[in-house]
Amino acid sequence: MITGKNYIGNSLSAKGTQTYKTVNPKLNSDNEWDFTEATEAEVDEAAQKATEAFAVYKQKTDKERAAFLRAIAEEIEALGQEVIDAYTAESGLPEGRAMGERGRTIGQLNSFAALLEQGDWVQATIDHGDPERTPAPKPDLRKMQIAVGPVAVFGASNFPFAFSTAGGDTASALAAGCPVIVKSHPMHAGTGELVSSAIIKAAEKTGMPDGVFSNLNSKGITVGEQLVKHPAIKAVGFTGSIKAGTALTKLGAGRKEPIPVYAEMGSINPVVILPEALKANGESWAQKYAGSINLGAGQFCTNPGLILGIEGAELDTFGKHLAAALGQQPANCMLHPNIHSSYESGKQKMLDANGTEVLAVALEAEGANDGKPALVKVTADDFLANSELHTEVFGPFSMLVACASKAQLLEVLNTLEGQLTGSLIAEAAEVSAYTDVIDALRSRVGRILFNGVPTGVEVCPAMHHGGPFPSTSDAKFTSVGNDAIYRWVRPVSYQDWPQELLPDALKDGNPLGILRKVDGIYNKA
Helix, strand or coil: CCCCCEEECCEEECCCCCEECCEECCCCEECCCCEECCCHHHHHHHHHHHHHHHHHHCCCCHHHHHHHHHHHHHHHHHCCHHHHHHHHHHHCCCHHHHHHHHHHHHHHHHHHHHHHHHCHHHCCEEECCECCCCCCCECCEEEEEEECCCEEEECCCCCCCCCCCCCHHHHHHHHHCCCEEEECCHHHHHHHHHHHHHHHHHHHHCCCCCCCEEEECCCCCHHHHHHHHCCCCCEEEEECCHHHHHHHHHHHHCCCCCCCEEEECCCCCEEEECHHHHHHHHHHHHHHHHHHHHHHHHCCCCCCCEEEEECCHHHHHHHHHHHHHHHCCCCEECCCHHHHHHHHHHHHHHHHCCCCEEEEECCCCCCCCEECCEEEEEEHHHHHHCHHHHCCCCCCEEEEEEECCHHHHHHHHHHCCCEEEEEEECCHHHHHHHHHHHHHHHCCEEEEEECCCCCCCCCCCCCCCCCCCCCECCCCCCCCCHHHHHHCEEEEEEECCCHHHCCHHHCCCCCCCCCEEECCEEECC
């Protein structure tokens, strides 16, 4: 049942006077629920509870925290159709997408539980001492990862399950031993409350402390700012726009005690398509990329917004095929009237920009908030001369850039900002002639694909979902996969501690049976 209230730890609370509603973008009308914005006092209460909870929660064993995560997954599943209906009503996304994303969210929770059960994630390292070493004795040193403290997580508009209330940021922070306060996304606050209720039930069932999780409502920026500035918060997870992510990063850095803000922000995900690939399979690649551009109304952080090629008849033909394929794509409902309006505005700027040739633009759509796909073409000269053409258009939009030569293709790549992904479409025989292009592409991205589309992010240990600024605030960290846990921990070394006082992960007998690096060698001895 959706109440519209905040979760301050295990308790529902609505002390404020400001309320708002979510919108059904398919119906273009408000949903029935009223949500009460959290007050500053409620933000402080949630932060204080998180601090008190941290003292208890960080002492829980990996297996106890794993049981908590698995219980969250079970409780989300138990929400049944109610949460699916809320998801579709607040996002305009189809039920199939809701079911799939819920499955991914449950999978993420269970994946982090498995990581905890394995135990190796603490990166235990032991260097035995040598009191007989000369000219100075060598101390006994042992290192492992520990939780940093309460974490603030900002829900994302485009993934109401997988990147929001119980998404990857929350799951990884809870796995690390950090209490979480979620600033619920105002576009799907009802979905967020239902998922929050599942987390609270799981916490109570598994004996986790009150305050290990809170969920705060807010339509504006005030609550988020209060959270980031609160001294109890030790790190922040964010997925959203460059403007908001950069503002939060500066806010975290400007505190008396600076904290990291791990922000995933904008990306146009360049695709380099080489001549021989165009000759061999140009029409097939056009079909695949039309689907990728329009997938989910283009509202993916990995949407291919920029396609680079070397000018010639093959690239011209590819542009025609891509335009025709996009013209056959349906216009899908976007997440919110505001997002649809921003898309239409950003798209129109590109259509009107000097030097752009419109290859495809759908003129009709059934719904008021349907995103109509569009494709424009520019020369590399015009692209290099106008930095506005490098801007992300969040929606089913892409730009084809015709480069006069390989040298100009390199020049374009070297002017791009950091991106989440980069893709190379090529025939195997031509790759050796473009190693410098591949190196330039790799230098700009966190994930480089060969003969594929960037939409779709596999949740597994080898995935890196992050990239150079401004795609993320710190390219060393990922928000997807098991390594996401390392945003919420820090290393600590124990020097010359007695065996009985060491954490189990660092004791000589290895009571946890985990993989460790002992005197430079990895083993489980």
